[in-house]
Amino acid sequence: MIGTTLGRYRIVERLGQGGMGVVYRAEDPRLERQVAIKVLRDDALRGEESRKRFRFEARALSRLMHPHIATLFDLDSDDGVDFLVLEFVAGDTLDEVLASGPLPETRARAIALEVASALEAAHEQGVVHRDLKPRNVILTPRGHAKVLDFGLAHLVPDVGQVSEASTLSGGETLVGTIPYMAPEQIRDGRVDARTDLYALGALIYEMTTGVRPFTAPDTAALLYGIVHDPAPSIRARRPGVSTELERVVAQCLAKSPAQRYSDAAALIRALRGDASGSHDANAGTTAERAETISFRRPAVGMAHPAAAPGAPAAIRSLVVLPFANRSGDPQQEFFADGMTDALIADLAQISALRVISRTSAMRFKGTSTALPDIARELRVDAVVEGSALRAGERVRITVQLIEAASDRSMWAKSYERPLTDILALQSEVARAIADEIRIQVTPEEHGRLGPKGPVNPAAHVAYLQGRFLWNRWNTESLLASIARYQEAIAADPDYARAYAGLADSYSTLGNTNAMPPGEAYPLARAAAQRGLELDPELADLHASLGYVHRFHDWDWPAAERRFLRAIACNPGYATGRRWYAQFLSGMGRHDEAIGEAERALEFDPLSLIIHTAVGDVLFFARRYERAAGYYRRCLEMDSAFGPGHTDLARTLEQLGRHDEALAEFLAAVPRTEGRPEPSSGLAIQLMRAGRKDEAHAMIGELLARSSRQFVSPYGIASFYAVAGDNARALDWLERAYAERDGTLVWIKVHPRLDGLRGEHRFRELLSKMNLEA
DSSP, X not given: OTTOEETTEEXXXXXXXXXXXXXXXXXXTTTTEEEEEXXXXXXXXXXXXXXXXXXXXXXXXXXXXXXXXXXXXXXXXETTEEEEEEEOOOSEEHHXXXXXXXXXXXXXXXXXXXXXXXXXXXHHTTEEXXXXXXXXXXXXXXXXXXXXOOTTOEEOSSTTBOBXXXXXXXXXXXXXXXXXXXXXXXXXXXXXXXXXXXXXXXXXXXXXXXXXXOOOSSHHHHHHHHHHSOOOOHHHHOTTSOHHHHHHHHHHTOSSGGGSOSSHHHHHHHHHTXXXXXXXXXXXSOHHHHHBOOOSOOOOOSXXXXXXXXXXXXXXXXXXXOOEEXXXXXXXXXHHHHHHHHHHHHHHTOTTSEEOOHHHHHTTTTOOOOHHHHHHHHTOSEEEEEEEEEETTEEEEEEEEEETTTTEEEEEEEEEEEGGGHHHHHHHHHHHHHHHHTOOOOHHHHHHTSOOOOOOHHHHHHHHHHHHHHTTOSHHHHHHHHHHHHHHHHHOTTOHHHHHHHHHHHHHHHHTTSSOHHHHHHHHXXXXXXXXXXXXXXXXXXXXXXXXXXXXXXXXXXXXXXXHHHHHHOTTOHHHHHHHHHHHHHTTOHHHHHHHHHHHHHHOTTOHHHHHHXXXXXXXXXXXXXXXXXXXXXXXXXXXXXXXXXHHHHHHHHTTOHHHHHHHHHTTOOEETTEEOOOHHHHHHHHHTTOHHHHHHHHHHHHHHTTTSOOOHHHHHHHHHHHTOXXXXXXXXXXXXXXXXXXXXXXXXXGGGGGGTTOHHHHHHHHHTTOOO
């Protein structure tokens, strides 16, 4: 089949073959990605029973969406050939890895935990794998496990009950791969979740010793040994294995299902070393336990005051990595990003937990950086990974919590809900993570993370599209985001988050002069105020209103109250902390500003804009060398980031290094037909470098433009102040006041205006703005 096509998929290479199917790597030209294609073997194609089993595998897989299970994209047919379209998982199968010998216990335990979490998710949907073996576990380049091939899966008709082997087995009693089959599977075909736990026990045995628990010269002897003989001790074959893991494997390999762990969750606890998971109290107590099994994980509470003995190290900081888009449609990327943002925002409300902000997390979108490396760079204790799939009016997400120090899965779960319940789902995930890491959650935080009401799906989708556009940070995308927010409000006039997005877009357009400030800020204020009427606890709205109070109203007490309220509602809201730090800086409260800016950077350590914010508050505190250090670190992360260059130029200017400052500024200036775009900042650098004629000519261009479009009067005033023309500088400052130029918030602290501070008109202007001299 190599080189041919099935449907729209071009077959590239053969990956492997199982009992029923052959798997190929293929290319999807429409979405420009690689997929795995599974087709029935030629000998199986002749049997209708095999085709039924094939379609059954698709139905079973369609129930499952989990970070450690290969995702099913589609079931299709081409000229009578049925085929599955699956996630292509690069890496080596576990049997290929084990060909080089046994694994260290810590590595085997980490793999077992991830496989167990996959089984837990499958069992919750009533799906028993029934053929778990090393060939059906693949290890990705990052070292994580994915369970493959549900071709022999069994679907329990009534979740919670054991049952006979599927009628699709064609009457055969041996369904599976013999060395990994449980005794009951061999005796009479009875399977349930504990059958898979037996197979996982056999996998752990093989991973740690390099051999299977049962071997024999022929099939009959092998079957007899599995059913009747005790498995040889792991420590007899590999003495270095811990007694704890030996006990776990022995319980998995118990002959009676009732003597094994009651479910995958209990096995996971035992593998982690949690005493509550060992020697499962439910196992083997009554005959009824042998006939029934719970597939559902028990409900959990909000948080625990302290970790149990033997539990992992305390988790006090984490990063939520960008969720993977499992839809197969790049146009749905906004939905996965929106789920990432929402989980970050919910977790950031927990004051005892440091949650890395979106900007830093998104720098790892689409990268193959190893999770321990990400954790070290961000200085976090844990990593959250996830994926999202929106299918019509339903959403399916999977979430996994990984301990950074050991790179092992602590918890994983999949959810499926109507889109109307998306807010409640987001809060449920945040509460589950808080419970898992045993973080202290205050009653007020508990209330904020409580169940949310239903959401209008059309409003929520439009809001997510708006936020996706807003995060691109350019004028065209900001204007497009406003249209999406307005769509959301049209669909649901009471949707508070849409008003928060609208306020932020208008404020950003006003701050960048892409829209006249006198037009943008009143629109931003109206949106924020309406949003707060609907949801007075939404931190984004308080911060947005504080932004308007600062840049447009010059109502300093009101601005500070709003910024503080935003931080109280969401202690991890890095943008709110950045805005508050800059507010404090403009008020001359430099030590407070520096502390708050550095705190914002702790939450968003890879944010370019927050690096420049820390540099800014140091600049206005006249600590120029330290400020330059932050700007340089910003440029080390992204040498094309314009504000890093212009802010560094401003700092070098104050250090008297004028030629360097001009070169730095020019590195960021856009050009038209090879000529730099005129700006007051560039004119100032030309003036400082002694190129006065060029500087005045550039200001002349800006003055001409000001009759056609908004040009910051504050910028013109700064130029004349640097040029020593105090009268013109004061004229333009007064014009800035009349036009409510937001940049005037820096008048009290900007060193470029030092030559004006003795002027009576300058002191009067400070007084009118309620700023102390």
